[in-house]
Amino acid sequence: xxxxxxxxxxxxxxxxxxxxxxxxNRHLLGFDNPRRALLTTVKEAVxxxxxxxxEARILPELWIEIKEVKENRYKVLVKxxxxxxxxxxxxxxxxxxxxGSKFHxxxxxRGQQGIGISAAVMYSQLTTGKSVHITSKxxxxxxxxxxxxxxxxxxxxxxxVKESEVEFDIDHGTMIExxxxxxxxxxxxxxxxxxxxxxxxxxxxTIHYANPLNEKMNYLAAVNKLPVEPKEIKPHPxxxxxxxxxxxxxxxxMSSVTSFLQxxxxxxxxxxxxxxxxxxxxxxxxxxxxxxRQEAENLYNSIQKVKIMAPPTNCLSPIGEEALLKxxxxxxxxxxxxxxxxxxxxxxxxxxxxxxxxxxxxxxxAEGILQIIRFAxxxxxxxxxxxxxxxxxxxxxxxxxxxIQQSKGSLxxxxxxxxxxxxxxxxxxxxxxxxAIASYDEIVKEMKLAIQxxxxxxxxxxxxxxxxxxxxxxxDMFKNYSLELASSLSEITxxxxxxxxxxxxxxxxxxxxxxxxxxxxxx
Amino acid sequence: MVSKKxxxxxxxxxxxxxxxDVINEINKEQNPEVKFPLRGLANVHFDEKEQVIKMGNxxxxxxxxxxxxxxxxxQTFLVAKVLKDLIKQGITTPIRSIYxxxxxxxxxxKEETWTDQSESDPIIExxxxxxxxxxxxxxxxxxxxxxxxxxLTIIDAGDRIDLRKMGSGGxxxxxxxxNEIIQFDKCDAEYILFIEKDTIWSRFNEDKFxxxxxxxxxxxxxxxxxxxxxxLRRMHEELKLQVYVLVDSDVYGAYIYSVVKQGSINLAFESxxxxxxxxxxxxxxxxxxERYNLPKSVVLKLKDVDIKRIKEVMNYPWFQxxxxxxxxxxxxxxxxxxxxxxxxxxxxKFITEEYVPQKIRNKEWLD
Numbered sequence: 018x019x020x021x022x023x024x025x026x027x028x029x030x031x032x033x034x035x036x037x038x039x040x041x042n043r044h045l046l047g048f049d050n051p052r053r054a055l056l057t058t059v060k061e062a063v064x065x066x067x068x069x070x071x072e073a074r075i076l077p078e079l080w081i082e083i084k085e086v087k088e089n090r091y092k093v094l095v096k097x098x099x100x101x102x103x104x105x106x107x108x109x110x111x112x113x114x115x116x117g118s119k120f121h122x123x124x125x126x127r128g129q130q131g132i133g134i135s136a137a138v139m140y141s142q143l144t145t146g147k148s149v150h151i152t153s154k155x156x157x158x159x160x161x162x163x164x165x166x167x168x169x170x171x172x173x174x175x176x177x178v179k180e181s182e183v184e185f186d187i188d189h190g191t192m193i194e195x196x197x198x199x200x201x202x203x204x205x206x207x208x209x210x211x212x213x214x215x216x217x218x219x220x221x222x223t224i225h226y227a228n229p230l231n232e233k234m235n236y237l238a239a240v241n242k243l244p245v246e247p248k249e250i251k252p253h254p255x256x257x258x259x260x261x262x263x264x265x266x267x268x269x270x271m272s273s274v275t276s277f278l279q280x281x282x283x284x285x286x287x288x289x290x291x292x293x294x295x296x297x298x299x300x301x302x303x304x305x306x307x308x309x310r311q312e313a314e315n316l317y318n319s320i321q322k323v324k325i326m327a328p329p330t331n332c333l334s335p336i337g338e339e340a341l342l343k344x345x346x347x348x349x350x351x352x353x354x355x356x357x358x359x360x361x362x363x364x365x366x367x368x369x370x371x372x373x374x375x376x377x378x379x380x381x382x383a384e385g386i387l388q389i390i391r392f393a394x395x396x397x398x399x400x401x402x403x404x405x406x407x408x409x410x411x412x413x414x415x416x417x418x419x420x421i422q423q424s425k426g427s428l429x430x431x432x433x434x435x436x437x438x439x440x441x442x443x444x445x446x447x448x449x450x451x452x453a454i455a456s457y458d459e460i461v462k463e464m465k466l467a468i469q470x471x472x473x474x475x476x477x478x479x480x481x482x483x484x485x486x487x488x489x490x491x492x493d494m495f496k497n498y499s500l501e502l503a504s505s506l507s508e509i510t511x512x513x514x515x516x517x518x519x520x521x522x523x524x525x526x527x528x529x530x531x532x533x534x535x536x537x538x539x540x
Numbered sequence: 541m542v543s544k545k546x547x548x549x550x551x552x553x554x555x556x557x558x559x560x561d562v563i564n565e566i567n568k569e570q571n572p573e574v575k576f577p578l579r580g581l582a583n584v585h586f587d588e589k590e591q592v593i594k595m596g597n598x599x600x601x602x603x604x605x606x607x608x609x610x611x612x613x614x615q616t617f618l619v620a621k622v623l624k625d626l627i628k629q630g631i632t633t634p635i636r637s638i639y640x641x642x643x644x645x646x647x648x649x650k651e652e653t654w655t656d657q658s659e660s661d662p663i664i665e666x667x668x669x670x671x672x673x674x675x676x677x678x679x680x681x682x683x684x685x686x687x688x689x690x691x692l693t694i695i696d697a698g699d700r701i702d703l704r705k706m707g708s709g710g711x712x713x714x715x716x717x718x719n720e721i722i723q724f725d726k727c728d729a730e731y732i733l734f735i736e737k738d739t740i741w742s743r744f745n746e747d748k749f750x751x752x753x754x755x756x757x758x759x760x761x762x763x764x765x766x767x768x769x770x771x772l773r774r775m776h777e778e779l780k781l782q783v784y785v786l787v788d789s790d791v792y793g794a795y796i797y798s799v800v801k802q803g804s805i806n807l808a809f810e811s812x813x814x815x816x817x818x819x820x821x822x823x824x825x826x827x828x829x830e831r832y833n834l835p836k837s838v839v840l841k842l843k844d845v846d847i848k849r850i851k852e853v854m855n856y857p858w859f860q861x862x863x864x865x866x867x868x869x870x871x872x873x874x875x876x877x878x879x880x881x882x883x884x885x886x887x888x889k890f891i892t893e894e895y896v897p898q899k900i901r902n903k904e905w906l907d
Contacts, residue, residue, distance in 0.1 A: 491607060497647040498614040502604065505617035509559040509624055520566045521604075527569070528605050 039139055039170070045449035046136045051089060052206075054140055055199035056399070058093050059083070059208050061133035062193055064396055066097035067219060068127050069191070071334075073100035074243055077222040083201065083208065085229045090145065091199045096192035101155035104162045111138050111151055111193065112166045112175020127396050135168070137195065142168045144198035148178045153191040161185035201229045206399045212236070213348065214390050214397035217436060218336060220344035239343040244334050250442065251283040253328035254293075254320045256366025262320075263313050266305045274308065274316070275301040284326040293319050328368045330361030333440050336395065341374050341436070349434060352378030352482075355474040356436075359467045364459040369441030371460075373467035375475050378482075381432035387411070387421075389428075392438040393446070393454060400452035407437045409456050410464035419472040420479035435471075437464060488529070495525045547677050548627050554671045555624045559617065572604045574616060577669045577809065579662075584808040586857035591801075591817035593858060595669075595808040612663065618642045618653055619663050626679040632716070635664060635680050669809050675766065681715030686768040687738065688713055689745055690756025691729040692779075697721055703756070710745060713758070715767040717774065727779050728754065733896065734772060734819070735759045736787040736796055740880045740891070747892040756781070763796055766807070769814040772800060776816045783816050784900065789824035790877035791850045794859075794867065797821050802858045820905040822896065824878050826870040832895075838882035842875050863906045 043049055047057035063079060070077035080096040102110060113135055138149045149168075154161035165179040185192075203209055212226050216236035221243055224236040257265075271277040278290040285293075294301040296319030299312055308316065336344070341356040356374040363369070381388070391398040391407045402408050408428070416422070416429035423429040445455040454460065499521040507514035562572045576599060577583065583598040604613040622642050626633060633641075639660040645652055654660050668675060675681065687710035692703045696714070703711055714721070733755055735741045741759035744750070750757050756775070760768040776783050785800055787793030801819040803811025825831075829839065842850075853859055854868050871877065883891045899905060 493649075494607075495605065495610060497649055497651070498604070498610050500647045501653065502614045502617055505614070505621040506559050506563055508621045509617070510556055510563060512563055517563060517566060520569070524566065524569050524571065524605065528571070 037170075039136065040143070042449075043140070047450055048136065048140050051198055051200040052202055054144075054197060055083070055091060055093070055201060056206065056208050056211055057133075058137040058140070058195065058197055058199070059095065060211060060396070061137050062093070062095035063212070063215060064127040065134050066095060066099055066191070067215075067222060067395070069099035070097060070222075071243060071246070074246065075099060075189075076238065076241060076243060077219070079222065079224045081212065081224065081226045083227070083229050085201065086196060089198055089200060090196065091201060091229065092194065092196050094192065094194045096187075096190060098187055098190040101189045101191055102153045103155060107151055107153055107162060107164050108166055108175035108177055111135060111149060111164075112168050113173055127394050134193070137197070138166070139168050139170060141195040141197045142170075145196045147196045150194040151191070152183060152185055154185045154187065154189050157188045203228075203230075209234070211397055211399060214392070214399075215395075217341075217344050217348045217390065218392045218395040218397065218438060220336065220340045220347070236347075239347040240340045242340070244336060244340070245331075247334035248329075248331040250329055250332040250368075251281060253284060253363075253366035253368075254278070254282045254325055255363075256328070256443065257282075257317075257320070259314060259317045262317050263310065266308050266313060269305050271305055273302045274299060274305055277305045283328050289323060289325055292323050296322055327363050328366060330368045330370070332442050333361055333368060333370050334394075335370055335372055335440055336438055338372070341372060341438070345374050345376050345436065349376045350380040351376035351432075351434070353475060353478045355471040357467050357470040359463055359470075362459060362463050364445070364457045367441055367443045367445075369439065369460065369463070371463045371467045372436075372438040372440065373464070373471050374436035375468075375471040376434040376436075377475055377478065378432050381434055383432045384430070386428045386430050387433040387435060390434065390436045391454075392436070393444045393451070394440055395438065398452050398454070400450065401447070402453070404447050405453035406456040406461050407439070407454060407464060410437070410461050410468060411435055413461070414465055414468050414472060416472070419476035420483065421472075421475070435468065437467070439464070492525070492529060496522065499525065548630075551671060551673045551677050552624055552627055554673065555620050558620060558670065562617070571606075572613070574602050574613065574670065575599045576602065576666050579665065579669065579806055579808070581805055584805050586802070590812070592811040592815040593803040593805065593808045594811060615653065615659070615663050616666065619660065619667055623667065623678050623680070630679075632676075632679045632681055634715075635661060635682055638664060638680060665806065674810075674813075676716040676718055682765050682767070684712050684714050684767065685761035685765045686713040686759055687711060687741065688756060688758040688771070690732075690750040690758075691754055692727045692756050692775075693725040695723040695725055700725065704751070708742065708745060710741075713765075713767050713771055715765065717767050717771045719774075722771070722774075724775070724779055727781075729756045729779075729781060730754045731782040731784060731900075732756045732758060732772065732775060733822075734764075734783055734785045734800060735880075736762065736793055737880065740786070743888075744892055744896075747889065749892045749896075753897065760796075763792075764800065766810070766814065769800065772819075773814050773816055776818070783819040784822045784896075784905065785819055786822050786880065786896065787824070788877065788879045789826050789828065789871070790879075791846060791853055791868070791871065793824070794864070795853060798853075798856075798858060818907075820907055822899050822905050824880060824883075825906070826867050826874065826878075829874075829876075829878055832883070832886065834878070834882060835885055838885050839874075839876040839878060842871070842877060846877065847872065861907075867906070 048054045059081060063081065066079055067077050075098060078098045082094040084092045086092050111134060141147060141149055148165040151164045151166065152161055160182040161184065163181050163183040164177060167176040167178055169176050209228060212224055216222065216224050220239035223238045226234045265281055269277050269281055271280055274294055275287060275290040278285045278293060279287060291301055293316065297315040299316060335358045338356045338358045342354055345354050345356065354376050358372045359370055361368050361370040389402060389408060389411055391402065391405060398405065412426060412428050421429045421431050421433060439454055445457060447453045447455050499518055503514050503518035503521060506512065506517050562574065565572045577595060578598040578600045583596040584593050585596055587594045602609050602613050602616065604610055619638065619642060622638050636657060639654060639657045643652060643654045664680065668678065688703060689706045689710040690703050694701050694703060701711060735744065735757060738759050738761055741757060744757050758768065772783055775781050785797045787796050800816055802817060803815040850868050850872055854865065880891065883895055
């Protein structure tokens, strides 16, 4: 008897190795081409460093160096003054995919899936075969540990090639060096741009950067205060999906559904918990682990029906109106700046807040469409602007009201830069590459409100500027007409021309000063 | 009659006092202001008794320190200065020369005092009404337009001119036709035929219509200039001649008739010197197309602007006579207009030998 199909298939079925998964999905992880790979590598390392510093309440200082080793081969070094990593954790953090502390909690930090830096390590190994070098030190009195690691992609485990204690020129911090196949380019979506924008979103950070052309950039901190520490929160019932609910029910240590609802979620009082059970026709005392799939679905549906207080918002960490303003002034030479931090709001049970900044005039490109800088949890978004809620919000704002050119439904034009920061415990990216924010109505609305708030301030400035321009023109006009009038009047009457002119100018000055000059046109 | 010198002195005084008033205001650090009688439909009314359009009492003020008025204010005194010069030198110039004479670049700008003559002409009219001075008193004249022939002898600036011997071109009507320049001598005409266009007038002159019908024929080259209107009025008044008007059958023809008869909105202040309230409308009437059985091919379709203008004119108080409302309504109803030339579809001499003589004989006119 021949084998059944299932039996044949079983012969082919095997565990897919992480490296295979990575190779097949590298576009999702930001390694789809050598140019982007360089950006992603720097980005993952920098995001980790900034997160680490902030969690440890240290004002971050970062050193980034990219050197060309040979054609299409670059060495990337990222060093921070963060808390460092204890010795035994070092190999796992850099050499094991999906290992991290952030995946299991809800707070508005940069990295969220623990896939980033180890993906860079894997990419390095796949393209160059070289090991990654890590140096870390946790305090002044302690030694610095140096590791050379390989990534065992079959086992998803790190392999230690070399380890030793070394000298490190900072009291605490971590340094990663890796060699990757890459292409360095300047301009849009470059590492240069990423770090420039990162400095805008992180005015408290000092960033030293040397690119492969050995151009050195130093972004010094514009504020010496760390942003508010985001608090970790429990998920809000309205933000949860059915699958997640089912696994939470299985894993919980709580003995009843009501206590499960109260302890595992935020904003659920015993009253609310009972109401949810009642709506779902489940006994409040039932054991969570015994809830069957159908019952779980009922529970899920009743959660949606019951009114629950909005989630707490102290899990959010905005840049802050003032810090963003200082940061813009540091980064952009313009004539006008405005920033706003909106109050937190909620989409699908997830708290979020939006911050916006506008820079206008000065060295900004006067022709062409405006420049949009997008941030999600302080991380610059450099790709897929067209698919992003931020672009939608900018295009849907009526810029003409603020004295800015705009054809209907498209992006405004003029010497304008908009910075928009979306901050949330859960950023709804349109795809796994995390480059565009999904256009939920609540989100686009908040973004528009933030832009409008800045826009109104901008309008006052633009109008005043236009008025000043106009009034200078008007002054000249009255001066010239006064010359003519004085000459005619003098010729008709024989009165001294200069005297008439001088008197006319006196009246003109007075009128300009008091604003008595009649504006209305025509007669 | 005031002598030339006296009237000149009077006008110069008025110009000076206008300027002095402004200087006084400037001395007091006030925003200099000039008041003008308002010219336009808003400030005219139809005097039923005298049957002319008269100017009302509304004034408009023009101030210097106002973004929209500064230039006009400056221009007003630019013209006033030129007018004073003209009078002092005893020169009369065409209105266009005033424009050129005062056109120059302002101070160290690229802006000129005038962009075109359409800017300077209304300023001159403003000054005419403000100074309450006639054009001739201001030593300006419009371009001469219009010609006349007929059973009349006149004296023009001292030259005796027999209007029976003016060949095909006729005597060109000057812009200033006051008694000191034009006097009437021997007249054996019984009426005046005022014709809208020179082409049709030529047809009448060629046929010696005036000789056969004992009349004077006169055209104003479209909308008649002041000289032509003033002359019509003088002949009507002093020679006791009836005026008949012959224009196209369209709203513009009708309006020319009304200007001759009752005066114009823009020159309402001169109506009493220019209008001929007893002038009669001979044709073309909107009803002539059917009355004379003209072929369909001669009509012209009304354009949108024509329709708009008809509706506008229908509302003027001096167009309220039943016959005129009938004319205009009929134009709107048929949607067509007729030119005088359309009558030549009958034959070339139809207009001179049949149409006009018949209409006058049969009293087929509108009043």
